[in-house]
Amino acid sequence: MDDHTVTGRILAVLDAVADHDGPISLAELTRAVAVPKPTVRRIAADLCARRMLRRCADDGGYLLGPRVLELGMRAAAQLDLRQAATPYLQDLFAHR
CATH class of the missing domain: 1.10.10.10 (Winged helix-like DNA-binding domain superfamily/Winged helix DNA-binding domain)
Known part of the structure; x- marks a missing residue:
């Protein structure tokens, strides 16, 4: 786009x-x-x-490239696991 x-x-x-x-x-x-x-x-x-x-x-x-992974790892460290996983869990729950 x-x-x-x-x-x-x-x-x-x-x-x-x-x-x-x-x-x-x-x-x-x-x-x-x-x-x-x-x-x-x-x-x-x-x-x-x-x-x-x-x-x-x-x-x-x-x-x-490797910088994408580095940024992703930093983002994961800044979020708690529950906050990061919630949208994915909601999507899984909606499609069951």
């Missing part, structure tokens, strides 16, 4: 990579986020430089 903001485009790229099974190519990423290819290339390169994404050595596709 392109909401025409820098933040929206960055999050769209991260979400598309996270939602894809395995490495996602630049062409697939561009289609997924519906943003011009040069813009997606710049965003992806910057996210790689910041370790939010990484390039797959085999095919050059993109995967989530």
Whole structure:
């Protein structure tokens, strides 16, 4: 989804990579986020430089980077387990 903001485009790229099974190519990423290819290339390169994404050595596709895990771990430490798990437990309960 392109909401025409820098933040929206960055999050769209991260979400598309996270939602894809395995490495996602630049062409697939561009289609997924519906943003011009040069813009997606710049965003992806910057996210790689910041370790939010990484390039797959085999095919050059993109995967989530180690910085995403680091941030997730910090977020988990800042939340208590009950607070973090409540939305997921509610979703499980609603679908049983």
